Amino acid sequence: MFFSRTMSLQAWDKGGLLERELSFYQNLQRNLGGLTFVTYGDSNDLRYTNRLLGLRVLCNRWRLPIRVYELIMLFVQAPWLRHVTVFKTNQTSVGHVALLAKFIYRKPLIARCGFMASEFAVREFGADSSRAKIIIGLEKILFRFADYIVVTTEQMRQYISKFHHLPLQRVRVIPNYVDTERFKPLPEARKRNSICFIGRLEQQKNLVALLEASKGLTHVELSLIGDGSLRTELLRLAQTYRLPVNFLGSLPYFSLPKHLNRAEIFVLPSLYEGHPKVLLEAMSCGRPVIGTDVPGIRELIRHRETGFLCGTSPADIRAAIQAVLSDMDLRMRIGRQAREFVLENFTLERTVEMEIALLDELAA
Numbered sequence: 001m002f003f004s005r006t007m008s009l010q011a012w013d014k015g016g017l018l019e020r021e022l023s024f025y026q027n028l029q030r031n032l033g034g035l036t037f038v039t040y041g042d043s044n045d046l047r048y049t050n051r052l053l054g055l056r057v058l059c060n061r062w063r064l065p066i067r068v069y070e071l072i073m074l075f076v077q078a079p080w081l082r083h084v085t086v087f088k089t090n091q092t093s094v095g096h097v098a099l100l101a102k103f104i105y106r107k108p109l110i111a112r113c114g115f116m117a118s119e120f121a122v123r124e125f126g127a128d129s130s131r132a133k134i135i136i137g138l139e140k141i142l143f144r145f146a147d148y149i150v151v152t153t154e155q156m157r158q159y160i161s162k163f164h165h166l167p168l169q170r171v172r173v174i175p176n177y178v179d180t181e182r183f184k185p186l187p188e189a190r191k192r193n194s195i196c197f198i199g200r201l202e203q204q205k206n207l208v209a210l211l212e213a214s215k216g217l218t219h220v221e222l223s224l225i226g227d228g229s230l231r232t233e234l235l236r237l238a239q240t241y242r243l244p245v246n247f248l249g250s251l252p253y254f255s256l257p258k259h260l261n262r263a264e265i266f267v268l269p270s271l272y273e274g275h276p277k278v279l280l281e282a283m284s285c286g287r288p289v290i291g292t293d294v295p296g297i298r299e300l301i302r303h304r305e306t307g308f309l310c311g312t313s314p315a316d317i318r319a320a321i322q323a324v325l326s327d328m329d330l331r332m333r334i335g336r337q338a339r340e341f342v343l344e345n346f347t348l349e350r351t352v353e354m355e356i357a358l359l360d361e362l363a364a
Helices: 009-014 018-029 043-052 066-076 092-105 117-125 130-145 154-163 207-214 231-241 253-262 277-284 314-325 328-345 348-363
Strands: 036-038 056-058 087-089 109-112 148-151 171-173 194-198 221-225 245-249 265-268 289-292 308-310
Touching: 009 018, 009 043, 018 043, 018 253, 018 348, 043 056, 066 092, 087 092, 092 109, 092 130, 109 130, 117 130, 148 154, 148 348, 154 171, 194 207, 194 253, 194 277, 207 221, 207 231, 207 314, 221 253, 231 245, 253 277, 265 277, 265 314, 277 289, 277 328, 289 314, 308 314, 314 328
Parallel strands: 036 056, 087 109, 109 148, 148 171, 194 221, 194 265, 221 245, 265 289, 289 308
Antiparallel strands: none
């Protein structure tokens, strides 16, 4: 499995993602002859060996510049790569390396993407930008030659078929998963009128609108878990508006169920998403969730059944928070149904079974 470009086990660990990601691959490993991570990390990645339970790590232990390492990685790692049965990308950003590996070693390739890089690029940079055109072109080449493309939602499957003119049978849906034994309702003392957000503090997450929405709410406390480039701006806004906002930074993965269960509601105010794991984890904890009515979120939330949908403006977000906080019956109902929805569709065991079925098909 090829890590995303520049990504490493150490980066996963610092971002609080390591345990979440390892839970899937360690369960998968029990059904395989072996599993290898190809990372962009240096020798520090080898220090995680004792936590990987038999997974092999191939990393940039020579500490070469990233462009040099990409040019030679498939050759310096050849003793292990030539014995692999199937190659897989974690995201499309490393597709060019994985494609080259497919052709050199004549192995099947799964191009996995948790979000559509081309769609995100168009939203962020504009359809006519050179950066978006490059990302679209690389994505098109990767999907053209991959044996299978794996996405996390049916909407993404339809998008790829239409946008890249590919047959639907080459695109498989394997959704994100939740460790429902860890992310479950807990007897934590709820903090009244408390709102929780977990994610990157970036433009995509629309957190400025969330803070502006909080201006009109009394006795409401907001907790932001995560870090990113907007942290300083959000701190300034919170001080300017005199808002009770807790900036908790990146926290250990296994501490998140406790924070989710303490919150009265969870809010994801993004402008767009792929298939947000954190939303599923909040739903698995039985939390009433509010999400914006945008791609990636609207596919998971059935309005007033498994969550509450709203617009992306501060006024819309404020109205949704007021509606949910003021209705205890609504909170209890959508929280219970959200948990049931996750148990039916997004358990770790179900996702591992789907992955194994695809790997068996390719190996055959």
